[in-house]
Amino acid sequence: MQNKDIKRLSLILLFAPFALWILLLIMLPHIGMVVLSLKEKMAPRVYEYSFANYLEFLNEPIYWNTLLRTGSMSLLVTALALLIGFPIAYYIAKIAGPRARGGLFLLCLIPLWVSDLIRSFGWILLLRETGVISNVLLWAGLTSQPVEFLYNDVAVIIGLVYTVILFMIVPLVSTLDGMDNSMIEAGYNLGGNGFTVLRRIILPYAMPGIVAGCIVTFMLCAGSYLTPVLLGGKNSSWFTEQIYNQFITRFNWEGGAAFGMLLLLFTSLVIWLGLKLSGQTLANTVARS
């Protein structure tokens, strides 16, 4: 009996920090945001509950265009990151020798810990009119005057792919690492060619890693602020920028909260769809690391 009490007490003690964290920092703030987003300012300090903030979003094409643009570009970046990253992850996990493997993986990890700001800053130095690439092209005689590569969608996409691709590669490497090489050999012995083996054996096996990578990558893209703003310039029109404008520039917290909810609903929807379509769950993909 006493033993049971101790067990219960320790369970409560362990549950307390978890509950405080989730309740005070995740659940209550989000409920607060929903409530705020439903408030409409009638006069100073006078509010009424309505869907006005959401209606404003619907009535102003620039707002929902930005959200759609953010979403579609994030999907494109996710797809690119998967296409570019998968062969790299496969190389690290399956082809490189044991020593090279550790080294390459470490090389992948180091940029992961360098802040977004510095990575975007590096791209600015490379891509701008007076930057490295423009200068190299001039020097090589490939162009006669400096070229501006910054402040367009391509620059934003390059920067975003760069920022998120490691979050794709790392889960892929750890999933592919766990795959037995003999499975691949069996595929070949049964007469499959490289493509069949990839499609029928490797990809299904790597699915949890692929889904985990895609979820995190998509979420990071859609929620990123620095890369689009710094590389896309004044007209990057990223949705997080709209949220920032509502909150900090226009001091319209009600509108900003509504925009925040919309972004959250949108990313959740895409993540949910991704999980449903691939038959995975959040716990066996993102939480595996």
Add this chain to the structure above:
Amino acid sequence: MLARKKPSPVLTGYRLYVVAFFIFLAAPLVSAGVFAFNDSLFPALPWQGFTLDWFFSDTEPKLGMFHDRRLLQGLYYSFVIAVFVSLLSVFVGTTNAFLFVRGEFPGKNFFYIMMVVPLVIPGVILGISILVLASDTANYMENRFDLELEFLRPGILLVVLGQFSFITTITSLVITARLKKFDASMEEAAFNLGATRARVLRTITLPFLRPAMIAAGIVAFLVSFENFNTTLFLVGSEAPLTITMYDRMAKVGSTPVLNAVSFVLMVGSGLLALLSVLIQRDKSAQ
């Protein structure tokens, strides 16, 4: 798949692709670092010669980072914030690990998903939601009880809480993975030898978890140090380094002193990341 059966030109092409990828990975970091040593007022070509002025010079216009008060202050605030975030998140991460590995309670799966969720909420939204709740609470207390709760206004505490809210998921996952590998018979043996619960925890279980706790702490420190999205909305007058650097980049335009800071940060986080990898590796050797 490709390596085994295909002729070697394909493999060579594959290798070249891998090399090209790593050049892509290194290029912006190298350029952010190298211009710190360029003796020019702009972080751009042409190369004007090697200098350490952007680190150590104490005169304008080439004020080095170690004499730039605002940058140093940013560095200090980032450090303080990161220390608090890692201590807190490792503590809660450890209790979470015990809760989910050892505990049996109704709705465990649901709560486990709740623990993972903060990782898939965009950082900007975590920032604004915490800002909204804190301000609402502060306003309510002020209007109702005439209490001015300064700590609920944007500032260091809110930044720490905002970062803690999602970094705890990361530390929980790292420490949970380690605790799952624990061999329960070790604890049982200690109990059989008459040890108390507290003593078993202190001498057996926690030492086993220590490498994961340290690694999780380092990861938390690094993630906190580089965080921008959540911090942006919660920052008060004590701006951490990323915010200070962003302000300067957006308002003043970049000078090589930002490259010098980038260089120092890259070296610092590289070393810490290396340390955490070594600690993690130690773990698998045991």
